[in-house]
Amino acid sequence: MSPPTPALSLPRVQDDQVAAAIDLVRTYGSGENAVAALRGVSASFARGQFTAIMGPSGSGKSTLLHCLAGLDGVTSGRVLIGDVDLTRLSRTRLARLRRDRLGFVFQSFNLLPMLTAAENIRLTGRLAGRRADPAWFDTLVDALGLRERLGHRPAEMSGGQQQRVAVARALLTRPEVVFADEPTGNLDSRSGAEVLAFLRTAVDGYRQTVIMVTHDPVAAAHADRVLFLADGRIVDELPSPTVDTVHAVMRRMEG
Secondary structure: OOOOOOOOOOOOOOOOEEEEEEEEEEEEOOHHHOEEEEEEEEEEEEOOOEEEEEOOOOOOHHHHHHHHOOOOOOOEEEEEEOOEEHHHOOHHHHHHHHHHHEEEEEOOOOOOOOOOHHHHHHHHHHHOOOOOOHHHHHHHHHHOOOHHHOOOOHHHOOHHHHHHHHHHHHHHOOOOEEEEEOOOOOOOHHHHHHHHHHHHHHHHHHOOOEEEEOOOHHHHOOOOEEEEEEOOEEEEEEEOOOHHHHHHHHHHHHO
């Protein structure tokens, strides 16, 4: 499947901030057993921007994503979605914000096996009590090549098709930010390339903001910039990444 050329011509990085981490600290355990996963991380994310987060195992990249998405608590610091500080929200209000304003794509797809592709795509909107815009649903379905799979259940689809369903579900409610945690980790290279190409199209054509954790330089090269973490800190930032430049930074970090 070749994703369509974006209908809109938009700059890749906008000035308006939609998410931010401010002096973010996340520590697990206490006393002698305390482990610092994040050590004062600050970063901002603009509308219409695709950011990849990379780093070695244990660097804090997944912890940062989960804290930004409100899936994990913080020890200190602030997490902003728009002008809302997630660290000050009750559990109920945080769950509502995640449902109404954020989208999620995970490595494991997280589709409900008893639902069809169409039902899985519409699930988040139905949980929020909102009817999906039919025109937007059709746009996503056709752009992701899912028209012939809408009546199929996950077990009847390939891994790449299931992940495209997950991407459509994440985008259907037009979230302010899509968080993607190793979205190509369970896919072959061709299926992974299709998913990444559509995330790129969503940024360029639909002004979507995407924050993605990945270990793959090929995946990171689809982003507008890459943040590199080591030992719980941001140690480098690479604008306009290519596979070669990402490899170069990773080799420098390993050295």
